[in-house]
Amino acid sequence: MKITEKEVRYVAGLANLNLSEDEVARFQADLDEILQHIDKLNEIDTSAVEPMAQVLFEGEETGTLRADVPVPPLGNEAALANAPQSGAGYFKVPKVIER
Amino acid sequence: MDIPSLTIDSIREGLLARRWSAAELATEALRFAEAENPKTNAYLRFSPERALAAARAVDERIARGEDPGALAGVPVAVKDVIVTRGVRTTCGSRLLANYVPPYDATAVERLEAAGGVIVGKTNCDEFAMGSSNENSAFGPVRNPVAPDRVPGGSSGGSAAAVAQGTAVVALGSDTGGSVRQPASFCGVVGVTPTYGRVSRYGLTAFASSLDHIGPLARTVKDSATLLGVIAGRDPCDSTSAPIDVPDYAAALDRNVKGLKLGLPREYLKDLTSESGDLIGRGVETLRGLGCEVRDISLPNTDYAVACYYIIATAEASSNLARYDGVRYTFRSAHSETLADMYRNTRGEGFGAECKRRIMLGTYVLSAGYYDAYYLKAQKVRALIAGDFRKAFEQVDAIVAPVSPFPAFKLGEKVDDPLAMYLSDIYTITGDLAGIPCMSVPCGRTAGGLPVGMQILTRHFDETTMFRLADAYEQTLANAREQN
Numbered sequence: 204m205k206i207t208e209k210e211v212r213y214v215a216g217l218a219n220l221n222l223s224e225d226e227v228a229r230f231q232a233d234l235d236e237i238l239q240h241i242d243k244l245n246e247i248d249t250s251a252v253e254p255m256a257q258v259l260f261e262g263e264e265t266g267t268l269r270a271d272v273p274v275p276p277l278g279n280e281a282a283l284a285n286a287p288q289s290g291a292g293y294f295k296v297p298k299v300i301e302r
Numbered sequence: 303m304d305i306p307s308l309t310i311d312s313i314r315e316g317l318l319a320r321r322w323s324a325a326e327l328a329t330e331a332l333r334f335a336e337a338e339n340p341k342t343n344a345y346l347r348f349s350p351e352r353a354l355a356a357a358r359a360v361d362e363r364i365a366r367g368e369d370p371g372a373l374a375g376v377p378v379a380v381k382d383v384i385v386t387r388g389v390r391t392t393c394g395s396r397l398l399a400n401y402v403p404p405y406d407a408t409a410v411e412r413l414e415a416a417g418g419v420i421v422g423k424t425n426c427d428e429f430a431m432g433s434s435n436e437n438s439a440f441g442p443v444r445n446p447v448a449p450d451r452v453p454g455g456s457s458g459g460s461a462a463a464v465a466q467g468t469a470v471v472a473l474g475s476d477t478g479g480s481v482r483q484p485a486s487f488c489g490v491v492g493v494t495p496t497y498g499r500v501s502r503y504g505l506t507a508f509a510s511s512l513d514h515i516g517p518l519a520r521t522v523k524d525s526a527t528l529l530g531v532i533a534g535r536d537p538c539d540s541t542s543a544p545i546d547v548p549d550y551a552a553a554l555d556r557n558v559k560g561l562k563l564g565l566p567r568e569y570l571k572d573l574t575s576e577s578g579d580l581i582g583r584g585v586e587t588l589r590g591l592g593c594e595v596r597d598i599s600l601p602n603t604d605y606a607v608a609c610y611y612i613i614a615t616a617e618a619s620s621n622l623a624r625y626d627g628v629r630y631t632f633r634s635a636h637s638e639t640l641a642d643m644y645r646n647t648r649g650e651g652f653g654a655e656c657k658r659r660i661m662l663g664t665y666v667l668s669a670g671y672y673d674a675y676y677l678k679a680q681k682v683r684a685l686i687a688g689d690f691r692k693a694f695e696q697v698d699a700i701v702a703p704v705s706p707f708p709a710f711k712l713g714e715k716v717d718d719p720l721a722m723y724l725s726d727i728y729t730i731t732g733d734l735a736g737i738p739c740m741s742v743p744c745g746r747t748a749g750g751l752p753v754g755m756q757i758l759t760r761h762f763d764e765t766t767m768f769r770l771a772d773a774y775e776q777t778l779a780n781a782r783e784q785n
Contacts, residue, residue: 221649254680258736269537287633
């Protein structure tokens with residue numbers, strides 16, 4: 204067993220993901236199978252290998268920076284247009300701080 | 303006009319000869335696409351206003367005697383993970399069912415500037431996570447060649463639209479094979495350019511170190527033309543490369559004599575016999591064109607699926623954290639506290655495959671597991687990229703299958719996520735290494751299912767890849783004509 208039910212619930216908490224009881228059982232089985240496959244990686248000795256975080260290309264160090272020129276911003280109205288709830292130019296969320 | 307047989311060149315010729323206007327073509331293409339769509343569910347919605355405005359702009363340019371652009375009047379389908387200003391973009395997710403982006407992706411901006419006409423947004427697996435298009439919140443797509451089968455995924459709608467003829471070319475996205483695999487299943491051309499070749503500004507992020515935008519088309523030349531239009535440095539994407547973009551379409555010289563091709567033995571052992579035979583015949587055709595074929599080894603291939611599903615899910619768990627009920631349309635109606643709002647919004651909004659990958663990605667990044675999984679995978683990724691680097695010291699291109707099998711039946715693999723992941727084995731390696739790779743049709747099985755052959759080349763050498771694919775496509779077309 205690579206992952207317990209308790210760990211599944213813990214990870215769901217870290218991911219802010221509400222799971223049903225069925226989903227907890229299902230994902231425990233799925234993740235267990237996938238993690239067992241992933242164990243294959245332990246067959247390879249990588250002690251002398253540098254990790255690869257991304258694909259790099261030749262270029263100057265600052266080649267990927269854009270010119271520091273101001274451009275018009277998106278604008279408050281457009282930025283809020285897809286908000287489920289907004290008001291007074293802000294995103295609205297349930298109350299966080301109790302008085 | 304016969305919409306399904308149009309090409310970029312034939313449209314340009316028709317427009318310049320004044321056989322029809324771009325507006326007439328757009329109207330007819332939209333009518334055809336809307337009539338055909340119920341057969342496949344390839345499009346999630348059409349964008350007639352935007353299409354007609356773009357077409358009229360092309361007509362005005364022609365009337366003024368100006369060059370109407372490399373994609374003048376060409377009907378284009380855009381995968382619904384690529385944002386379009388004012389046109390709903392759902393990513394195949396219930397969470398974004400009502401999301402209307404306030405800006406255009408750079409690829410979208412560039413293809414419209416070149417005269418392209420966006421007819422609609424295509425169906426896909428939710429947030430591009432899947433290999434069958436069955437993970438869309440808006441229903442699966444049927445393969446136009448065999449309606450009881452999947453079109454592949456995640457760009458299943460884009461591949462189906464091009465195969466069906468309701469778009470001449472399409473944009474897809476590829477993180478682990480999501481352009482090439484559906485292209486192979488539907489019998490069209492699908493291209494994953496070099497990582498950094500095409501700006502991802504406006505591509506909804508799935509796994510940022512692996513995501514690509516890539517073209518789908520019915521001919522190699524059309525895919526090359528579309529890539530030429532969308533490629534190149536973009537100040538809005540710092541991972542886009544400041545490297546010149548050659549004229550790919552002009553480089554298609556049909557002379558591939560003397561090119562050295564590598565055939566990786568690790569890619570040939572688990573194929574179904576019919577797919578293997580077709581790839582074998584494809585290799586013989588290339589040999590007949592004067593290519594020198596060598597047996598090569600990519601020894602770390604067996605570890606690619608494990609490596610990929612750690613890196614891709616880790617990055618996805620981070621990228622999908624933004625869908626929390628604050629900014630992007632959907633919020634759970636049943637939440638008193640902020641924490642409940644996050645958890646319920648995500649629990650109700652994401653489909654099963656997204657949840658599975660968020661869980662796996664969060665697990666491999668969590669305290670105590672980071673080194674064992676994420677760091678280990680990054681090291682194995684370096685080994686896989688190294689395999690390709692060594693191979694390209696000996697050969698100019700690698701020829702390989704795209705998928706172990708042709709299009710499977712709808713529902714056949716939905717209950718076995720690991721089996722679905724394992725079927726990505728031949729496509730994820732190209733994404734991990736960041737090299738250009740494409741699928742070109744290489745024939746059909748006895749049952750009539752298309753099979754694609756994959757061509758991979760060195761970083762930023764799309765030209766050699768296109769030249770090989772075009773010469774091969776032409777040879778097959780000539781052979782068909784003689785029969």
